[in-house]
Amino acid sequence: MxxxxxxxxxxxxxxxxxxxxxxxxxxxxxxxxxxxxxxxxxxxxxxxxxxxxxxxxxxxxxxxxxxxxxxxxxxxxxxxxxxxxxxxxxxxxxxxxxxxxxxxxxxxxxxxxxxxxxxxxxxxxxxxxxxxxxxxxxxxxxxxxxxxxxxxxxxxxxxxxxxxxxxxxxxxxxxxxxxxLTNFVASPTESKQCPTVLEHFTEPKVFRLLVAGRVFFRQKGQDTLINALCRVKYSSAIQLDIIGDGPDLEKLKLLAKKLPGNIVANFLGWKNNVWEFAKNIDVIIIPSNYEGVPLIMLEALKRNVPIIAPARDGMLDYINTECLYSTGGPEFECQALSDKIDYFIDHKFKR
Structure with a gap:
């Protein structure tokens, strides 16, 4: 045995x-x-x-x-x-x-x-x-x-x-x-439970995004996210919280300076528990170029937190199609992600 x-x-x-x-x-x-x-x-x-x-x-x-x-x-x-x-x-x-x-x-x-x-x-x-x-x-x-x-x-x-x-x-x-051997995450305790999707869009003034993971453009695609945010149509206030470190961190900080004035990027560094810093966010972004079954995705699902992710790999098995953006070449995916963010912003402010 x-x-x-x-x-x-x-x-x-x-x-x-x-x-x-x-x-x-x-x-x-x-x-x-x-x-x-x-x-x-x-x-x-x-x-x-x-x-x-x-x-x-x-x-x-x-x-x-x-x-x-x-x-x-x-x-x-x-x-x-x-x-x-x-x-x-x-x-x-x-x-x-x-x-x-x-x-x-x-x-x-x-x-x-x-x-x-x-x-x-x-x-x-x-x-x-x-x-x-x-x-x-x-x-x-x-x-x-x-x-x-x-x-x-x-x-x-x-x-x-x-x-x-x-x-x-x-x-x-x-x-x-x-x-x-399927990936799993523990269910959060009630005190750590984020609001349900229907309760999520409550603060009308700021749209809050969170991206978490190793800062490595080739896999995690944080550069695609920044470029997509530069194309977002809405002039509403947007807050992007970035958790993680990695070889492309300095490049990401430099790239973030291109963001329009209504978008603020906060670099929080590497954190043991992402969810201590995610209580007021509207959407988790997973802009990865390739993945397996991301843990941040499983954790967000356990907490009923909305996710935006590309239609590839393990995301296809877990995420509603409404939250997936189409995949293709870099330029195509950048625009598709931007359109999906616009869609979520529009949904929040209409509510």
């Missing part, structure tokens, strides 16, 4: 994103059920280490650190390959199963390749989606997509977050055994 097995959970990212947060939520549940779990965090991820401490999960740090173009390093960087092999060999002697937490197929590719070298059968990839690097707008996408074919085939056990990605994993590796 797996409940009697010792399980190592190896995190691979240097950031604390939605996938890592979801992994920790699942792990807390499994530990309560009696699973014997130990986590291994990259030594250069202090936010993850702090969260593991807060969650009271057993953990150690490791030094197999993420590199730019990691999927290439996973094939040609002998030092990186050796470190991955060394850690897995050590864990193999102490644990029955090893789960690699991969934000995408590149993160942790060294571990997947190392497991193939070592002939390890009980290595599992926990991966949220299977988007191509071309779709994700990654540098050297052609090379990464070519190499990722082999990485997908080097692992035969996967856990993913929805049936769509399960089917895509089997397409990439016909020998793979794939299980779906």
């Amino acid at each position: 797996i409940t009697n097995a010792k399980i190592a959970i190896v995190f691979t990212a240097e950031i604390l994103g939605g996938h890592e947060l979801m992994a920790i939520n699942h792990l807390k549940r499994f530990v309560k059920k009696g699973f014997d779990i130990t986590c291994f965090s990259p030594s250069n991820n202090p936010k993850l280490i702090n969260l593991l401490e807060v969650a009271s999960l057993d953990f150690y740090s490791h030094n197999v650190l993420h590199k730019k173009m990691e999927i290439i390093h996973a094939f040609i960087n002998l030092k990186h390959i050796y470190r991955s092999v060394y850690l897995l060999r050590k864990l193999r002697s102490e644990y029955d199963y090893i789960v690699i937490v991969q934000g995408d197929i590149e993160l942790g590719a060294g571990f997947i390749n190392a497991s193939k070298i070592l002939g390890m059968q009980k290595v599992v990839s926990y991966i949220p989606y299977t988007h191509s690097f071309k779709k994700m707008g990654s540098k050297a996408a052609f090379i990464k997509d070519f190499l990722s074919q082999f990485v997908y085939r080097n692992c035969c056990h996967y856990i993913t977050i929805c049936n769509t990605f399960s089917e895509q994993l089997i397409e990439k590796n016909g020998n793979a055994a794939v299980r779906v």
Whole structure:
């Protein structure tokens, strides 16, 4: 029985994103059920280490650190390959199963390749989606997509977050055994419950938007949101609260200076609990270029907070079509998002 097995959970990212947060939520549940779990965090991820401490999960740090173009390093960087092999060999002697937490197929590719070298059968990839690097707008996408074919085939056990990605994993590796472990969020207590949708549009003077997540234009699309707000027709006062940090934060601050005078952007930084700062907002914006099943979306749904998001990925399974904007090229999506914001503003002020 797996409940009697010792399980190592190896995190691979240097950031604390939605996938890592979801992994920790699942792990807390499994530990309560009696699973014997130990986590291994990259030594250069202090936010993850702090969260593991807060969650009271057993953990150690490791030094197999993420590199730019990691999927290439996973094939040609002998030092990186050796470190991955060394850690897995050590864990193999102490644990029955090893789960690699991969934000995408590149993160942790060294571990997947190392497991193939070592002939390890009980290595599992926990991966949220299977988007191509071309779709994700990654540098050297052609090379990464070519190499990722082999990485997908080097692992035969996967856990993913929805049936769509399960089917895509089997397409990439016909020998793979794939299980779906759906994302979830806890129901808020009554004191933290946001108003229902019908109660939401109450203050007539200001339209309040919130965007939360890693500030990374290539995935999260905060630049698209700013450009869309520049096109909004209404001259009503708009407040945009931005929660998060990331590599494009300074670019976003500079871009926000282009906003018209009726729109104020507030940069709140990274917050452990977004909903402490969301009690008076009208709409959550998710302007992502690609996603899995975003936690901020699930949390907003639990609180009956309206959401504006693109009609793609996990959003299609959860959000009413009235709240989705059409997808296409960057220019098309920018205008579609702007039109959707106008629609919500019009709805609020008519009420």
